[in-house]
Amino acid sequence: MVGYMLTGCLIVPGTTFAAESEGESVFSPLTITDNAQADTNHPGSSAETYTRPGAYSSRTLNENLQSLDASLRSMAGTYTQIDALQGAVNVNIRGMSGLGRVNTMVDGVTQTYYGMAPTTYHFGQNNGAGVLIDPNFLAQVDVTRGSSAGSQGVNALAGSANMRTLAIDDVVKEGRQTGVLSRFSVGDNGLGRTGMITVAGKADPFDNGGLVGALVGISGSRTYATFDNGAGRSSKDFIGEDVKYMRQEPRSQLYKLNFNPDPYHQLEFAGRNYQNAYTRRDITSDDYYLRYHFAPLTELIEFNVLASTSRADQDYKPDSLYNFNNASTENKSNALDVSNTSRFSYADVDVEFLVGGKLMDTRYTRRYYQDNDTERNAFVPSGKQKISALYTGLVLKKSIYELDMNLNYTRSQVSGVKPACDDNEKCFPQGEATLDLDDKALNPAVTLSAQVTPWLQPFVGWSRSSRAPNVQEVFFSNEGGASMNPFLKPEKADTWQAGFNVNKVGLLSEKDTFHLKALAYESRIKDYINSESFFLCYDGSRCKDIDNSAGGFNANIYVNTLSPVTSRGYEIEAGYDIGFAYVNLTWSKQHTDQPTSIASTAYSFAYDDMSDLPSYYATLDVGARFFEEKLVLGSLVKFTGKSKRLSTEGISIDSNTVPKEDMPSIPTIVDLYSSYQVTDNVMLRLGVQNVTDRDYSEALNRMNQSVDNAVEGASLNTTARGRTWIFGGEIKF
Secondary structure (H helix, E strand, O other): OHHHHHHHHHHHHHHHHHHHHOOOOOOOOOOOOOHHHHOOOOOOEOOHHHHOOOOEEEEEOOOOOOOHHHHHHOOOOEEEEEOOOOOOEEEEEOOEEOEOOEEEEEOOEEOOOEEEEEEOOOOEEEEEEOEOOOHHHEEEEEEEEOOOOHHHHOOOOOEEEEEEEOOHHHHOOOOOOEEEEEEEEEEOOOOEEEEEEEEEEEEOOOOOOOEEEEEEEEEEEEEOOOOEOOOOOEHHHHHHHHHHHOOEOOEEEEEEEEEEEEOOEEEEEEEEEEEEEEOOEEEEEEEEEEEEEEOOOOOOOOEEEEEEEEEEEEEEOOOOOOOEEEEEEEEEEEEEEEEEEEEEEEOOEEEEEEEEEEEEEEEEEEEEEEOOOOOOOOOOOOEEEEEEEEEEEEEEEEOOEEEEEEEEEEEEEEEEEEOOOOOOOOOOOOOOEEEEEEEEEEEEEEEEEEOOEOOEEEEEEEEEEEEOOOHHHHOOOOOHHHHOOOOOOOEEEEEEEEEEEEEEEOOOOOOOEEEEEEEEEEEEEEOOEEEEEEEEEOOOOEEOOHHHEEEEEEEEEEEEOOOOEEEEEEEEEEEEEOOOEEEEEEEEEEEEOOOOOHHHOHHHOOOOOOOOOOOEEEEEEEEEEEOOOOEEEEEEEEEEOOOEEEOOOOOEOOOOEOOEEEOOOOOOEEEEEEEEEOOOOEEEEEEEEOOOOOOOOOOOEHHHOOOOOOOOOOOOOOOOOOOEEEEEEEEEO
16 A cells, blocks of 8 residues: 555655756746735634634644633633543533544654553543643644544544644744744643743754754643642542542653755654653653655745654552552554655646555554452453555635545454353353454545635535544453453444634724634534443343443443434634733533443543533633733633533433533633743743632543542542642743
């Protein structure tokens, strides 16, 4: 497959060079649009948010002292699963989260880390996918909801999120060859302190427009789990013994090396390291990639290669896990992404054609010693997953119309060892065997848009996306091989969405700007994967009837639901800027009927979160600029509608699920922020979070989802910080 794809990519350069050798260079027509579409001054969002058709959002980070979780939650249709015990970021798009449901990337590299945190609070483990990333090194995050074009759409059910780290040009000011960027903050109420310094430089030793550049950054922080909530109650009272294991001091390093021998060839090597001692385990993560970009003087070639390797390890302290010793986990992921984009015109139609391929090889391994049965436990299932895909995209532009068509063909292979089943357990295969699930999917997508006026762009789109079963689902082993499902199928989603972009300069005054993206969507997911509880019937088969089953056996098996899961909703992002003042608003409303998983319970090692978004949520950002816009004063007002959590009653025998229950109402939370540009090189910031000191629990916070509360007298409704001051700044020269 890769051979055919590479051959196709190389044929295009060959024909192009032949044309250049004959003295011919043909360029497609240059299209000039209303500058209103490129003018967006309000904080946080990029211009592409409001000019790109479809459900796309972008945020500039580290502007108002908000956490990465808070920044992601301020985007329409986007949320996070908060797990204070993991120390990782888990992106939620339209109520979907986890490996494959959301393709979460850093600098275009898919993240496959799967964390397991030992905890007394949940009497065992907290498991979940996430990204180990230092927010100090982040510059921007882009989120695409629904279908994602190119390699981002490979094995991505609900969409993708890409976090971009600092580049050399983010540190080195224009017109200079060296630069230093430093960020710092300190907060009270357990928020702790953080600091980062990054040094970068670049030069052109070739005197031909090429570049040699390098960047090195180090970052560290200290945060505490001991804090007071809005009622003045200490977190020690409702987190319990775990609070002493939740102080963390992560250390991170970032380095990049750019080598561009001429303006047409660009080569970048980058590395990112992360270390943390947290919740009685030592965590290390190392990510490296090599990127090559070739763009000669022809629009037929824009060739890209991205090769990456990642490794993450978790080493557990003695006695951190019940009945386990010398435990550790490791996951490795290697990937290769190759593509070429050609641009040309044909019969008055501007054409952009993308073709590429992606390979991923991810392996999860575990090591431990257990006093009793070593096969009947759900401690971080081991196995490997290989994903290979061919993808293509075709964009046609004529007059005011744009048609964007994408297609990917994906093959997923999940393999691993299934232990033998006992003689009284009917199993397939009965003995020890290597399971190999081989799935294929063809995923098309199409979006049609029209620039009907210089300021109005309606769009409509349909997509089919898929997500293959992952290792953690196939090889879940609380009853050894008897709880593994060799027939698990991929999830498939059909998504419709329609909306419009508005970009207007001069709405109320000559130079003000107004931007709006509004859309509605509906997704229908077939073969949704969740876990159900099965008992052992007297004939050795699985059954859900506890009254007609043998004792001592309860397998939690991941299965495909028989009925489709439907989610639908509305999303709005808007901004108005008049220079001396601005206002931005994001609003999302959604409904889903997705079921819960038995594996969400503490008894099942807390494998899944309940990922239902609140009925609605919104963020209002209002601010003003003073003293030639050097001083900015603003406020973030966060609204959250009705939210649910897993029922504190636990598993329902009748429905074989964990029912949902309403959480206490979440009040409106107000944050204040300010910044002052002291000099061209120094920016200082001051903020107050939860300024009204409200007592509340956050939606989609794992600490509020426990159905087996092991801490006597602990409350599930008081996990958020009360009023918290934070002071920080940025130095750049």
